[in-house]
Amino acid sequence: MTLDLPTLSFAVTIVMALSAFILCAHWLVNKHIEGLGGAALGMLLAAIGVPLLVFASLPASELLSFTGQLLVMTGFGAIWLGTAAFWKKGCRSRRRLLYIFIALGASVLAKSILDPNKAGEDLYTIYWLTALFALATVLVTVRALGGLKMVYKGMIRRTAIGAVLVILLFTAHGTYMFGVGVVNFIGQEALLQAYNFSVITRIELILFSISYALIMIIITAEKLQGQLRTQQMIDPLTGALNRSCFLEVMRATVARAKRYSEPVSIIMLDIDRFKRVNLEHGRAAGDQLLRDLTSLIMQKRRAQDVICRFSGEEFILMMPHTKEEGVKMVAERIRHKIAAAAFSTPKGIPVSLTVSVGTVTARGDDLEVDGMLDMVDRRMHHAQQLHFDSVESVGG
Template structure:
């Protein structure tokens, strides 16, 4: 059997159909993941476009040609927007740019067909637009991951392998169509649209490889995303969104080592919610969980980016403050106490007021040892609890009495 362009177009369309089914099934299996629906719809649109370009008894009509080519471009647009949404970088600017490119493409390709232009020029125009969409997708991927350096680090650390493969696939797709755009301009106007020229053969082969790799790379990116989310969930407390104790022990060692090199102080605040079990007994565990969730939000409201919040135990929490001296730690402890005790927690029709016992310590130089810092903060916390409720005890400083009770 002769491998001509019409046969290759049919094979390409079949590959697009399979990729479309695969991406649709993948989207349905991961409905909560943004961008997958647009990617599946984009491949489906390109599938219909490829089908319209399959010749029957003769060459496709002018309407079929322009509709098919526009659907292929729409498919690239939706895939670009889908990838942007997947990486949380879809914006109005990207949507407007995509719409503007499509409007120009529809105008130029449509007018070219109406005016009876030759296939070579139209093929060059189509490839030029595909090149633009492909490079826009690459730029979106790189920017979504924080720029070139962050993109490279993600590859080295194997945290964004799927994004790297996707960028490589779209870059290769864009480079090929850039060459195709130039090469087709060399053809003569009287060349038949389905004459089976080598560039036409390679175009169909590249399309099959591209759509196959596209489906695979979307699945890889989703798998990586789910894996990262599982890692984050393992490191975070689901109620308060604070670090788990296990993750915190790794973080504090890193912070302490860095602070020793830079000769910076590190402060540690250990917090215990006074008599929290009474809330669970009085209102139930559902209300208790809601209070804990709101407690975490309040503590993190004024937190700096470098500060670390951890749920150390049931009602015990830790704030790690890199580069913070004693005075700063005292201010943070007072801010936390005021934020928590100043306003009752509202849970539906019920209200719950909390008080805190807080231990504060600051370490420098040779005293920067994670176990020793935690031990000192714990001892300060116990001293605060012995004095009653809502006290702050700082190592080497006088205890801070509680503020007036909330009426």
């Protein structure tokens, strides 16, 4: 059984339309995930453009050819933007670049309409622009993962299989399209016919369409799993770690510090008279103040420092590699910053907040999670009993 062009062209149209339908359905189910809509739109435009290119073999069909190629180019450009948005890398500059490239491509393709004798001579344009958008998709995915080193780690650890598949798919697709564009540009008609590039290109489009739809489903599942893991780790109100996750992180940090003989310091703070704030201004105002206070504590902290909402209005900041002098300085800075901050309720009513703070530093055999938490809790409550808005580093 031979593969004839009309049958393959029909198969390409059906498969791309089916892939576009799958992506659209996938987007409707997961509307909260950015980029899926752009990916679905891109595949839909390409699915419309391909049959127009097939019909362009008919006489006096320069306009159909122009429209089909423009739709295919725009479709792959939309896939690029959709993938960038999926990785949270969408920006206006990419949209402007897309408009510029499409405009340039359209101006080149317009020669087929203005001069029918040159019809087909500029076919390399669609291949080169498609290859360019494929390369851009690869680059934005690599950057989203943090570079080639992180791509390798994600592949080995099986934490970014979908992203690696995106890179492989678009690298292969872009390389093939660029190669076909070069062959068209240098006018090697004999080479095109000898290797039957028309058939190969249609088969490649079928494989690409199916693979892209499946890969988008895979990376969406990975993203949803990641979001679920994050939700299990993060306090939904403040964005700080929750208690259970913090305890796991602290145990791992303490174990490492013991192994390398490093100090670990923790700061525990409690908002003074916070119940009165809730009574006077309401629960919504209290929630807003907790969010604002957490943001204030997070400012200018080191990457290795970990903040946790330990209970209602109690927070813990763990600082690895930090000695007594350093943790006392940080605790005093946080206390002064909170006391001087201009907090306000959602209704704009100004509210003053202060905190009572306890600190503890441990090293060697004293590095024990429960013992450190018990000590810092006693010191924080000692600060509250003696005087609000104070730091207790010794005693207890």
